[in-house]
Amino acid sequence: MVPLGGYLAVGAILFSIGVYGLLTKKNGIIVLLSIELMLNAVNVNLVAFSRFGIAANITGQIFSVFTITVAAAEAAIGLAILVAIFRNKATINASEIDIMKR
Amino acid sequence: MTVDLLTLNWGLLAPELTIVILSVIITLADLFMKNGGDRKAFAWLSVLGIALATYFTYQDLGQPVQSLLNDTYRVDSFGTMFKLIMLIGTGLVFMMSIYYVDKKEIKYDGEYYYLLLTALLGSMIMASSGDLITLYIGLELLSISSYILAGIRKTNLKSNEAAFKYVVTGSVSSAILLYGASFLYGVTGTTNIIGIAQAVQGAFNAGFDFYIYLGFFMFVVGLGYKISIVPAYMWAPDVYEGAPTPITAFLSVVSKAAGFAIVMRLLFTIFAAGNIATGEINAETGMPINFFSDEMTFYLAVLAGLTMIIGNTMAARQINVKRMFALSSVAQAGYILVPLAVVKINSPVVMNISFSNMIFYLMAYLMMNLGAFAVISLVTKANDTDELKAFAGLYHRNPWIGVAMTFFLLSLAGLPVTAGFIGKFNIFVNALLFESYYLAAIMVVTSVVSYFYYFNIVRQMYMRTGNTEAKLAVPFGLQLVVLLTFLGTVLFGMFPNVLIDFISTNFSVMDLFTPGM
Numbered sequence: 001m002v003p004l005g006g007y008l009a010v011g012a013i014l015f016s017i018g019v020y021g022l023l024t025k026k027n028g029i030i031v032l033l034s035i036e037l038m039l040n041a042v043n044v045n046l047v048a049f050s051r052f053g054i055a056a057n058i059t060g061q062i063f064s065v066f067t068i069t070v071a072a073a074e075a076a077i078g079l080a081i082l083v084a085i086f087r088n089k090a091t092i093n094a095s096e097i098d099i100m101k102r
Numbered sequence: 103m104t105v106d107l108l109t110l111n112w113g114l115l116a117p118e119l120t121i122v123i124l125s126v127i128i129t130l131a132d133l134f135m136k137n138g139g140d141r142k143a144f145a146w147l148s149v150l151g152i153a154l155a156t157y158f159t160y161q162d163l164g165q166p167v168q169s170l171l172n173d174t175y176r177v178d179s180f181g182t183m184f185k186l187i188m189l190i191g192t193g194l195v196f197m198m199s200i201y202y203v204d205k206k207e208i209k210y211d212g213e214y215y216y217l218l219l220t221a222l223l224g225s226m227i228m229a230s231s232g233d234l235i236t237l238y239i240g241l242e243l244l245s246i247s248s249y250i251l252a253g254i255r256k257t258n259l260k261s262n263e264a265a266f267k268y269v270v271t272g273s274v275s276s277a278i279l280l281y282g283a284s285f286l287y288g289v290t291g292t293t294n295i296i297g298i299a300q301a302v303q304g305a306f307n308a309g310f311d312f313y314i315y316l317g318f319f320m321f322v323v324g325l326g327y328k329i330s331i332v333p334a335y336m337w338a339p340d341v342y343e344g345a346p347t348p349i350t351a352f353l354s355v356v357s358k359a360a361g362f363a364i365v366m367r368l369l370f371t372i373f374a375a376g377n378i379a380t381g382e383i384n385a386e387t388g389m390p391i392n393f394f395s396d397e398m399t400f401y402l403a404v405l406a407g408l409t410m411i412i413g414n415t416m417a418a419r420q421i422n423v424k425r426m427f428a429l430s431s432v433a434q435a436g437y438i439l440v441p442l443a444v445v446k447i448n449s450p451v452v453m454n455i456s457f458s459n460m461i462f463y464l465m466a467y468l469m470m471n472l473g474a475f476a477v478i479s480l481v482t483k484a485n486d487t488d489e490l491k492a493f494a495g496l497y498h499r500n501p502w503i504g505v506a507m508t509f510f511l512l513s514l515a516g517l518p519v520t521a522g523f524i525g526k527f528n529i530f531v532n533a534l535l536f537e538s539y540y541l542a543a544i545m546v547v548t549s550v551v552s553y554f555y556y557f558n559i560v561r562q563m564y565m566r567t568g569n570t571e572a573k574l575a576v577p578f579g580l581q582l583v584v585l586l587t588f589l590g591t592v593l594f595g596m597f598p599n600v601l602i603d604f605i606s607t608n609f610s611v612m613d614l615f616t617p618g619m
Contacts, residue, residue, distance in 0.1 A: 015281060022274060031270055038277035045284035054305075055291020060284075063235050063293055067280060070242045074276075077249050078269045084253060085262045097263050100340045 007048030015041035028085070028092040032078045039071040114168055114177045116158035117185060118226055124151035125219035132212030138205075144215040145200045145579075152193040152222075159185045163608045167616045173294055174233035178613035183461055183605070184229040184363040187468055191356040192222045194472045194583050198348040201577035202479055207255045208346075214254055218352065221247035225360035234283050234293040237364060238276070241328070244360060245272045248353060252345040264344025271337040275327035282320025285313040286372070296617050299371050306394070314373075318394070321368055322401065328361030331439060332408040335432045339420075342428035347482060350424060351475035354431040355468050362438060362464065366457070370442070371614050373398050403443035407544045409436030414548040418555045422488045423478055426555060430514065431471065433552060438463055440529050440545060444538040453611045456536075459528045461605055466521035466594060470513035473587030476580050477507045484574055493559050495568035503576060504563050506588045511556045513591045516549050521594035521601075 014037050021034030043064040050060025082092050089096070112119070128144050135141070159182055167178040195218065203211045220243060227240030249272060253265025287293055289310040290301035306314050327334035342350045373394045413433030420426035438460055445456040480503070485492040497504030513522030526549070533542040576584070594601050 011281075011284075015277075018277070022270075028266065032273075035270070035273045035277060038274065039280065042277065042280040042284050045281065046287065049284065049288035049291075053288045053291055054310075055301075057291055059235075059291075059293050060287055063238075063284075063287065066235055066239060070239070070246075071273075073246055074242070074269070074273050077246055078266075078273070081249070081253050081262065081265045081269055084256050085259075085266060088257060088259050088262055094266075097266060099259060100263055100343055 004048055004052040007044060007052070011041040011044040011048070013041075014038070014044060026093050026095045028082045028094050028097070029079070031094055032075055032082075035078075036071060036075060039067060043067055110170060111168070114162075114170055115175075117155040117162075117189070118223060118230075120151055120155040120158060121219055121223045121226065124148060124155075125216045125223070128212065128216045128219065132216065135212070141212045141215065142200050142203075144212060145196045145203075148196050148215055148219060149193050151219075152189050152196070156186065156189045156193070159189060167613050169232055169617070173296065173617060174231070174236045175227075176230055176232040178230075178616070179609050180366070180611070180613050181230040181363070183609050184359055185226050187359045187461075187464055188222060188225045188229065188356045191359065191468050191472060192218065192352065194476075194586065195348050195352045195356070197579040197583045198351060198472075198476050198479060200579040202346060202348050202483065207258065209256070214251065217247045217251050217254075218349075221251065221352070222356065225356055225363075228360045229363040231364075231367070232295055234287070234295065234298075237295075237367070238280065238283075240360075241276060241279075241364070244357060245276065248349070248357060251349045251352070252341055254349075255346060258344075260344040261346070262344075264341045267337055267344075268341045271327060271334070275324045275334055278320050279324025282317040282324065285320075286317040289313050295367060295371050296615065299615070302372055314394075318369075318373055318398070322405070325361060325365050325368065326405065329358050329365060329435045329439075330361075330432050331435050332405050332412060335409070335413070335435075338432055339416075339425040339428040342431075343422060343424045343488065347424070347475060347479035350427075351472055351479070354427070354475070355471055358431065358435060359464055359468070362460070366442070367614065369398065369402075399443055399445060402439060403538060403541055406436050406439035406443045407541055409433065409439065410544055410548040414551045414555075418551060420555070421490050423482065423490050423492065423559070424488050426490070427471075427474065427478065430552070430555070433548065434467055434471070434514070436548075437526060437529060437545065438467070440538075440541055441532050444533045444536040444541060446536055450610075450612050454606075454609075456532055457611045458602070458605045458609060459525070459532050461609060462598075462601060463522075463525035463529055465601060466513065466525040466591070469587045469590035469594070470510045470520070470522050473506065473584055473591060474510040474514065476583040476587065477503055477510070480574070480576060480580055485568075490558065490562055491566070491568070493562040494566040495571065496563040496574070498571060499568070499574040500576065503574065503584065506584050507563060508560055509588060509591055511560055513595070515553050515556045519592065519595050521591050521598065524595055524598040 018034045018038035022031055025031055046060040046064040050056060050058060086092050162177055162182045169176045203214055208214055224240045224243030224247060228237060231237035231240055249265055249269045252268050253261050255261035286298055289305040290298045292298055323333050330338040410433055413429050413436055417426050417429035441456040441460040446452055481492045482488050509520060513520035516522050516526035530542055530545055
């Protein structure tokens with residue numbers, strides 16, 4: 001059986017990859033995907049804790065269902081905003097979305 | 103345990119259900135109306151509905167703590183106080199919006215009104231949540247609605263950019279918040295906030311302190327984004343500049359109040375005062391055992407100090423008035439954080455003083471900041487520029503608006519005869535009383551810095567001449583907002599005891615830690 005620490009490590013790695021992608025990638029869609037990775041790290045954690053935690057119970061899995069649902073809504077909004085930007089500016093490159101940089 | 107949905111006390115949800123029904127009615131009416139039709143009636147309908155919800159919320163005052171659905175949703179004096187702030191704030195934002203929203207920029211303007219209502223609903227859920235899951239749903243309902251509202255001027259590139267930056271920073275911070283929450287769930291085995299509070303000290307002593315620290319810091323970063331304090335304030339200038347001005351006002355007042363509500367619910371219930379709930383007393387000092395509270399208030403004090411310094415100095419450099427007010431509201435968040443950072447968690451009476459000061463300042467901030475934003479939205483729209491020079495000669499174009507704006511600025515700067523002065527003075531005395539001399543000193547010095555940029559606007563209004571001397575007409579909705587907020591700012595400045603008494607009779611900090619019936 002894989003111990004709890006293994007799952008937490010997977011979560012931490014996913015979260016770190018998400019943060020790395022967020023900070024380095026230029027494409028707007030990749031940025032949104034990186035955020036999804038961070039949220040999935042949360043889900044891995046929650047489900048692992050709900051199975052192998054100190055006081056294991058079902059709440060963590062229910063929490064993760066809510067997280068997944070809301071993350072989908074958030075991604076939809078993010079993509080819709082990218083479409084609006086693309087229509088006005090013909091780019092989704094995050095480094096070019098900078099008219100307010102001072 | 104089975105819960106019969108029919109026997110639940112649904113009356114407790116009356117304010118929230120009013121807002122839900124209102125937004126459903128407006129959504130449906132929007133569908134059935136002709137595409138080009140005028141939708142300004144929606145705004146007045148919303149104001150009426152919000153007035154009804156405010157009435158229901160007012161009825162909740164003075165009740166004991168009650169909870170619904172296995173303590174996931176709580177009706178307590180703390181949440182009710184914040185809900186009043188949010189409802190009044192959103193009502194004023196609606197009145198501001200009536201004149202701002204036009205078909206040229208916002209083609210489907212019905213969306214604007216019902217999204218603002220769902221955002222309000224989200225903030226109310228946040229204020230009343232008793233469980234991390236409920237809290238997260240409320241947070242996201244508020245956030246997702248405000249992402250769309252920030253970018254609702256679809257053809258405006260600035261608005262698009264603001265929305266994208268808001269979506270990215272917002273989702274990242276909620277991911278960080280959740281990652282922290284997952285560890286707290288892991289070590290305590292519950293998502294109920296009071297449940298965590300009761301279990302967290304045991305987990306700390308059992309050697310899970312690393313996870314609790316991790317959870318705490320992630321909470322601070324994730325929640326700090328919502329109230330725009332130092333580690334996560336960089337989004338504020340860009341989003342505030344690009345969003346429609348009434349939405350900027352909404353973000354700076356209602357969204358921030360909701361943020362402070364969850365800061366207190368999470369940080370203070372879980373990390374500081376869970377021991378008050380369990381009633382454990384240290385045998386040597388006779389005080390409740392605080393495993394984390396001194397450390398936590400130290401971190402909060404550092405953040406509050408940095409927020410005041412950075413917000414005020416950066417605001418002094420801005421020439422765009424919306425960016426300036428974004429950074430001014432960052433600085434104000436620093437002031438509001440001071441009573442939380444100096445609080446000594448040893449007795450309910452002492453905590454009540456700090457938290458009441460904070461609620462007083464939030465109410466004053468609601469008045470003065472909304473009033474200032476009403477004037478800003480009028481002036482920037484009339485002159486078609488966001489630069490400071492839009493204010494040039496405002497006093498000569500409309501003396502009443504000029505005078506009202508002067509009072510809002512005096513109040514924001516914390517000078518006498520205004521509610522802002524009383525609020526800031528209370529916070530200052532509070533900091534001195536609890537021996538946080540550094541914070542008090544930083545407050546005074548940064549307030550002096552803030553005079554510089556607030557009076558810059560005053561100078562523009564009185565001493566500069568604009569391109570035109572023509573009289574500036576003020577639409578009815580805006581007149582009403584400026585009048586109400588002006589009365590609030592000045593009257594609560596002259597008779598602060600009215601508001602202070604109201605808070606002290608209706609607000610008890612112990613409600614935060616009492617499990618509901």
